[in-house]
Amino acid sequence: MPETHTHPVHVRPAVLADDAVLGDLDRATWSTLHAVTPRPQPPYEPFFDERHRPESILVAEAGEGGPRPAGYLRLVPPTPLACNTHVRQIQGLAVAEWARGRGVARTLLRAAFAAARADGANRMTLRVLGHNAPARALYESEGFVVEGVLPGEFFLHGRYVDDVMMGRSLTP
Template sequence: MLIRPLQHDDADTLWAARLQVLRESPAAFLSTLAEASGETAQVMRTQLDDAHTRYFGAFDQAQLVGFLRYVRPVRLSRRHTAEIHSVHVSAGHRGHGIARQLFLGAFAAARAEDIESLTLTVLADNAAARGLYASLGFIESGTEPRAVKRDGRYVDMVSYWIALA
């Protein structure tokens, strides 16, 4: 398994992986396949080219099987932090420590950029992700009740924080 930063040239591969996620795990992200259908790989190119955004990919041979993104705030007073977004490992590759490897790669890159802490949010019903975050040292920092409504059912959003320095 190769974990590496994603770059501009990875946009098409990343876009295809994101669409696959929305097909195989519709609840994995807050957006839906229908919402994403009007977009193109240019969305990924824009994110990959953004100076405040970092993407990391997990590759099995040449296939992108997982990704993680963190975004650093623009404001100087908040640049010691970053927020993790878009963590995903494809269904056929789960349970092999790939998400952990993605996080460890992101932690190393964030430290190299003098980022002192990371935050993330996750749906309260995602027990596997919450277990991973706790095992990595993330601390639960709050809950937003009824943050998401899916199929008439509310789900809370749980916030996590970790110190890197």
């Protein structure tokens, strides 16, 4: 289990009671590096809704003075089609500022690989903005490869940004 300095990172499934803390974490980590939607403004929507259920979220906990949510990863089937059930897609990954650089994202990714395999998946995909070099480097270091690029797919903050599709096998 990776450690944040001397404190281990533990990953668990989300529960409904995580709604407020994950919503706060999501808003605190909003960044032009990964967001294609505007910065959230009050009144805030709940973190969980019909499309974003606790069972699709893994929560990383770490920290001094007892574990607290350090990050989350949303892992879902990319479509409702039976012919696509062997694939899982990462549709969100966030790490609290205080926990960055301590292996939290890598721990979440590896927990997602294990959860997807346990659920019968043999492939994982994700989408990342082309200018998000730190995320792309992390994903590549964990076996993801670029499988496609939609050039200039988004117009963000006065410039066109590529949408990069990445994927990897989950079989040994």
